[in-house]
Amino acid sequence: MNDESPDRYVSFVGINCDEKADRLMAMLKARMEETDSRWVGYFTKKLEEKRRMGNDNLYFVGSQVNSLSAFFEEIEDEAAEALLWDLEQNCC
Template structure:
């Protein structure tokens, strides 16, 4: 037995879930900075909760799939929608 703490995403090895979640969060931040959508206030609140709880980006994405999908659809960002779908199917 080793003293190493196991990676909680060990079953996701090789599919870069954290990197993809980080990329999606960057897309979200960019859109929030530019948009007047009602979703911006919602995500500001949820991101503050994320920070208080110490959750990572992948957890946030998995918890907010439907809201993220609606926001990206409203903005017409098919690249963000595709990345979110990939994350949902392979990582969440």
């Protein structure tokens, strides 16, 4: 990637994608602490990979939309589902 490559977030100006992704990640971490769902192990592994690769929260959310949706649906977290839907529709 050269220095003249466009910023991949330029089209997201004004819709707070990074802030929404940060908020969803906080929700994910909180829910992981509250449940013994099979998804906890999965996300523990994926979050470690995220850290190791240096990916940001928006990239992680975009890469894990289906898994996040299944987890939030399983634990009946409607607020997280709504935020994830918004992110998917507007930011990913």
